[in-house]
Each structure stands twice: as C-alpha cells, then as structure tokens.
Amino acid sequence: MFNPFKRFPADPTKRFYKGFLRLSDKRVFKIYSQKTGDPDVPGISGFDSVVRLNSTYLELVDRYYNWRGVLTLGAGIIFCIMFIGTFLSLIVPMLWEGGYPLKTWILLIVVWCLISLPLSWAAYRLMVSEIFFSTYYPIRFNRKNGMVYVYQSGGTVLSVPWQDLRFVLRSTKGRLAKEWTILGCLTGDDGDTVTECIPLPINLESDPDVLTMYWEFIRCYMEEGDEYLPDLADSIAWCPPVEKQKEGWLFGLFYLSKQWFGRLGLLVNALQLPVFFVISFPRWLVMLTCKIPEWPAEVVAACQPAENDPVNKGAEHNPPQVWRPMLGLQGKERYARTFAKERGAMDRVVARLKAKYGGQNHAD
Secondary structure (H helix, E strand, C coil): CCCCCCCCCCCHHHHCCCCCCECCCCCEEEECCCCCCCCCCCCCCCCCCEEEEECCEEEECCCCHHHCCHHHHHHHHHHHHHHHHHHHHHHHHHHHHCCCCHHHHHHHHHHHHHHHHHHHHHHHHHHCCCCCCECCCCEEEECCCCEEEEECHHHCEEEEEHHHEEEEEEEEECCCCEEEEEEEEEECCCCCEEEEEEEEEEEECCCCCHHHHHHHHHHHHHHCCHHHHHHHHHCCCCCCCCCCCCCCHHHHHHHHHCCCCHHHHHHHHHHHHHHHHHHHHHHHHHHHHCECCCCCHHHHHHCCCCCCCCCEECHHHCCCCCHHHHHCCCCHHHHHHHHHHHHHHHHHHHHHHHHHHCCCCCCC
C-alpha cells in the first residue's frame, strides 16, 4: 500500500545519479585506469574527506556529507511557506470569520490541491530525508582484500571487488556552473550498462583535472606499494571527527566554512558566513537525531588493521586548534611547517608516479 508519509533517506548510492545508465553517456568525460597511474598529476589530495587511513583500509565520508543539513533547511522553509503560509493561514481566518463564499471555496480548493499540498508533500519528503537516519554513509576501500564496502541506509552494506568497478569523471549541472564528480560504477555483462553507482565524496566546479589529484590519492592507496602509505597519510591535514562519534555544532560550522585556497578563499567564504551559520543549526539537528554507522562484524573482521600498524591517520591526530588549517587562519610559521610536511609528502608520491609511469602511455 502506498504510504505518502514514508521516509526515504538521503543515501547517495540510492538517490544519486539514477539517470546515469551507461558508461557511454556523453556526460562521461573520462574513464580512469586503476592499474596505470598519471605521471603528470600535479599532486595528490584527500580533499578533507578521509575519516581513517591505515595499512588495511581507507574510509571516506559520503557524497552528501559536505552539505548535510541543507535539505532539511531548504525543504523546511518551503514546507512552512506552502503549508503554513497558504493552507493554515487561510483556514484559521475562515474559522474565525465564519466561512467563505462558494466561489472562494472553489478557488482555495483548486490552489490547495494543485499547488500547496503537492509542494508541501514534496518538501516534507525532502525535509525528513536526513534526520533519524545515519550521520554519514561511509565508503571503505580495503587494500588487503581488494574490496570496496559502502554503508547504506538501514545498515546494509554494498560489497564490490575493486577491480570490478569502473571509475569515471562525469559532469552535472551545478548551482552556478558545471560540476565534476567521480563515480564508481558496477556494470552489467555488456560492460556498459551501469547496475550500481558509488558517488565519491568530492565534486568541484573548477578544472576537472583537479579531481585527478583525488583519484590518484585513492588509486595509489589501492594499487601501489606500502612505501606510498606514509606519504598518503602525511598529505592529510585533518580528518572529520565522525568515526564512532557525532559531529559537534562548532565543527559542523567550520566544515561548512572550510576552504582550500588560502586566505584568498577565506575572504570569499567570509561573505557566505551568515549562510553557513544558518545551515549549521539544521546540520547539528541532523547529527543529533541520526545514528552513528556501525559496520557489520564480517566487514570489521575483514578490515582489522595490524596491532602495531605504523600507518594510522584519524581525527585523534588532528592538530590543536584544527579550525586554523580548516579556515586558513594559521600564522606564517605554523603554515610553513604544515605546508612543508604535506607538500613534501605529495612531491614524493608524484616523483614515484613519474618514475614508474613516465615512459608509458597512460590511459584516461
């Protein structure tokens, strides 16, 4: 039986890119090679999406984590305008004044049935798609057994062999310009029809080649030798504190306000700070009402790291006053020290990629 009040979670793997059916889609800009690295990549980066990196697995936040709370806020505003503004505000005066003429009744019923109630219902569905589900839907890459685990709503897990996925760079229509994102696609027997889709966390409106830095970060983790791991870990400035805990309000505000382009980016974000401040409250509400995702026992067993793993990066290793690197408010000395460590790690990875793949015709 159809339930108009049934809630559907904002789970990226279940709600994102439903119209993306084939790898041959004209919006697919590039199909990445998992076996061959890019010797021309300018650097590698986790783009602030890494929850945990160790010698066994790499865990990332989900595609919607960056803007968690936006659906709740936006849909809540629309619901209030459409339902309260055009429905209840007309009912109350009617009851107070004792009724409306027949023509007015007919007009109101038409407006309610064709505009107010459908829009209110649609806004309601979006408004409740984030609360009371999961704080985030983690994606876990296991380099030991070559598996990719995707946590989904209801606690189910999509488990896919890394080599069975085709990772593509795809364009979508963004708020102001074309957006680029990377998708992990599982295909049918024809090798073209997409049967499952895993959106990776980062999407950008800038040069699509910038996302190659993110792709190489993940590809190097899964495909290259153990000598890459310490540098991949050192390239991470900080991790979102969402593993086995809920994000706090202040960190949520910082995360919304974070920027990657130094103090120039801070000036741009400063103009948007009032918007981020408003969004931070529904984001906090979402975090408070949602459950922390728990991996099934079989995934935990498969991803168990070594007891004395020399490579282990998580939120507990975040620098003091983590808001400084998030917002680009570090002093010159601290920034130089932090940048030297991250840039040095990236340069060593890039040098290895050039040495290994520089003489090859690498595939896009």
